[in-house]
Amino acid sequence: MLTTDEDILAKAEDWRKAGKAVAIATVVDTWGSAPRPVGSHLVIDEDGNFLGSVSGGCVEGEVVTEALDVIEAGKPKLLEFGVADETAWRAGLSCGGRIAVYVEKVD
Amino acid sequence: MRLNLLSALNEERKARRAAVLVTDLADGNQRLVRAAEVARDPLAEALDERLRMGKSGMIESGGKRYFLTVQAPPPRLIAVGAVHVSQALAPMAKLAGYDVTIVDPRTAFATPERFPDVRVIAEWPDKVLPDIGLDRYTAIALLTHDPKIDDPALNLALKAECFYIGALGSKKTHAKRLERLAVAGLSVQAARIHAPIGLDIGAVSPAEIAVSILGEIVLSLRKKPLRSEKDRAA
Structure with a gap:
């Protein structure tokens, strides 16, 4: 099923209320050609289940991994992805754009 | 994000009220500003502008970077007429992110069996539309071909802020x-x-007509400023 931003944030609330640790990742900035607009969400639970997207599937894996760190540490993180980024070889955007993703834990 | 902020944000969305979540990117501090509270907020001007555009984004103020998560209500489609075209239009519009409601007083047409997964109201439009509320995030498509049903809905829609009003029928019917x-x-x-409703893509079947209507609705939502915004700019 396709999910809307509405489903995504509602799911984050459901997961948290069910006692799971949850993180929300949000696209906060884009440069050049980026697959998902600013404001797009990806929500992640402590088991690595996720819903939504911050790119066309290019960096979701990396964001999920970082989100698990954020859940553990409790402090938000600002991530950047793109061809100029040193992580590009494993989690780059093939479209050549860059994005900034804010990852925060739901307390 | 605190859970109560997330709940409040989801609650505003459910109630079709606009709101902005303000995040200080340096320290993670957040606050939720409901549309009605914007004028009192220190960032009032920026929040108001973002809310009107319906776009999330980064702003700088007083040497700080804030991210504004702008939440405008999801667009809504009201189809008057539980007809064949509506049966194709409802699931397509739902897939495109619209809240879909079907209104038709004819109980043989307006059944949940014919319209799974969307709201179906077997009532006269002039009776239920005022309660549903025709706001500026609402599109309305009049599809019955029957002036007795279409016209009362049309009269209400023309007096409201709906971003899209479409009416099925030939040029003659529209005249x-x-x-x-x-x-x-x-x-x-x-x-x-x-009117005639829909983009001119040579649609023939009900599903093709639904595509042309949905295309026209998306065009109205995305390519032109919403009517009330134009009024404000004037």
Whole structure:
């Protein structure tokens, strides 16, 4: 099923209320050609289940991994992805754009 | 994000009220500003502008970087007429992110079996539309071919802020419709009606007509400023 931003944030609330640790990742900035607009969400639970997207599937894996760190540490993180980024070889955007993703834990 | 903020944000969305979540990117501090509270907020001007555009984004103020998560209500489609075209239009519009409601007083047409997964109301439009509320995030498509059902809905829609009004029927049918609207004193407003309904893609089948209608609705939502915004700019 396709999910809307509405489903995504509602799911984050459901997961948290069910006692799971949850993180929300949000696209906060884009440069050049980026697959998902600013404001797009990806929500992640402590088991690595996720819903939504911050790119066309290019960096979701990396964001999920970082989100698990954020859940553990409790402090938000600002991530950047793109061809100029040193992580590009494993989690780059093939479209050549860059994005900034804010990852925060739901307390 | 605190859970109570997330709940409040989801609650505003459910109630179709706009809101902005303000995040200080340096320290993670957040606050939720409901549309009604924007004027009192220190960032009032920026929040108001973002809310009107319906776009999330980064701003700088007083040497700090804030991210504004702008939450405008999801667009809504009201189809008047539980007809064949509506059966194709409802799931397509739902997939495109619209809240879909079907209104038709004819109980043989307006059944949940014919319209799974969307709201179906077997009532006269003029009775239920005021309660549903025709706001500026609402599109309305009049699809019954029957003036007895379409016209009362059309009269209400023309007096409201709906971003899209479309009416099924040939040019001839529409000319007659315009005559009736003139009698009702709505000639000027009638220019807002998209008729014959839908983009001209040569649609023949009900599903193709639904595509042309949905395309026209997306065009109205995304390519033109919403009517109330134009009024404000003028």
